Amino acid sequence: MPHAKLALINASLVDPDKGTQGAGGVLVENGVIVDFGAHVTRASVGDAHVIDCGGDVVSPGLIDMRVFVGEPGAERRETIATASKAAAAGGVTTICVTPDTTPALDSTAVIDFLMRRARDNGQVRFLPVAALTKGLQGREIAEMGLLGQAGAIAFGNGRCSVRDAQVMRRALTYSTDFDALIMHVAQDADLAASGVMNEGELASRLGLAGVPPEAEAVMLDRDLRLVAMTGARYHAELVSCTLSVDAMARARREGLRVTCGVSINHLTLNENDIGDYRTFLKLMPPLRHENERMALVDALARGDIDVIVSDHCGQDVEAKRVPFAEAEPGAIGLETMLAAGLRLVHAEQISLPVLLRAMTSRPAEILGLPQGRLAKGAPADLIRFDPEEPFVVDPLKLHARCKNTPFDEARLQGVVKTTLVAGQIIHGA
Secondary structure (H helix, E strand, O other): OEOOEEEEEEEEEEEOOOOEEEEEEEEEEOOEEEEEEOOOOHHHOOOOEEEEOOOOEEEEOEEEEEEOOOOOOOOOOOOHHHHHHHHHHHOEEEEEEOOOOOOOOOOHHHHHHHHHHHHHHOOOEEEEEEEOEHHHOOOOEOOHHHHHHHOOOEEEOOOOOOOOHHHHHHHHHHHOOOOOEEEEOOOOHHHHOOOOEEOOHHHHHHOOOEEOHHHHHHHHHHHHHHHHHHOOEEEEOOOOOHHHHHHHHHHHHOOOOEEEEEEHHHHHOOHHHHOOOOHHHOOOOOOOOHHHHHHHHHHHHHOOOOEEEOOEOOOOHHHHOOOHHHOOOOEOOOOOHHHHHHHHHHOOOOOHHHHHHOOOHHHHHHHOOOOOOOOOOOEOOEEEEEEEEEEEOOHHHOOOOOOOOOOOOOEEEEEEEEEEEOOEEEEEO
16 A cells, blocks of 8 residues: 555665665655665654564665566466566566567567556566567667667567677667667577587486587677677676676776676576476576586676576476476576575675675666665665575465476575565555
């Protein structure tokens, strides 16, 4: 229910931007943060509706830069309504929608349809990532100017890398006219070929075709060279290996305007979790060796990886209850992203502010959004969660339409108790 004035008190406030954590409260009025800090107490907030957090963490709401939403065309896999409920339960208050819908988000009409559906059926904020090329075919660039005016926050090609270097160069060049952000998943289709998991000893033992890390790194190297030619803004949506992290670090040192993200799955799982051909862990890019996972965590800790995403991608039973090699890649993750990330905090591999920065203020900076910050005047998109409270992941209790979670029956810690968007409580109390 909406409250004109609301206060979250007796909380452990995390400011991801400043990297600080301390006791205090947040005062919200008319949808924005009007005050926060140790001085915000029950005695200081007047007639505000008060929520006593009992020491729980309060932070900005999470911003997920990569979420597949089935509307239009694949409502059997996910809808705006179900994705919205899953996001709210997981503390995600802003979703970037990938363009691989049916039809693709390559026209103003489809963008308008998505935005209207989000207004009618969504509780969280939905931001469309428009198609970089028409029909995601990689042959002709889309009308970026018109799509940007229609509400596109950035431009990407879904799960399909743009194979033609000349097309990619034109898209990057065109994007500079609007200072638009290009978001790309780098994978060389020829090197990846028919691979279904990480190339290596385990793939050989399981009798499965492998995808080498070079399939990602070669395409990313190409993209970064084109960025150097054009001066465009570029975001590598999913990096999964040290080759890619090193390439991004070099590009930054050269002054290129580049950022990168990593899936929560690649930070917390490795190829061994596939076990006895568990298709819920068939992902793209594939889960890598444990050494690569640890290298990604280190890169996140030192700031070489900017963003953590859920890479939420619902797949129905028919797409997953088949032999591993035939299964569709993808896993849901909106509701488990925060709790899975807290595994790294509990293991003392990263701090809580570092984890939350990669899920809040850093995505906001990259996308140019006002939310994702604990600051006066910022939108009151906030979450309250207990980072210690344990739970067992039960797929049947998840709000996503499909249940293909890689954390099926996993023991996690971190329960979201309250989610606010623009000062309104959309989950919990």
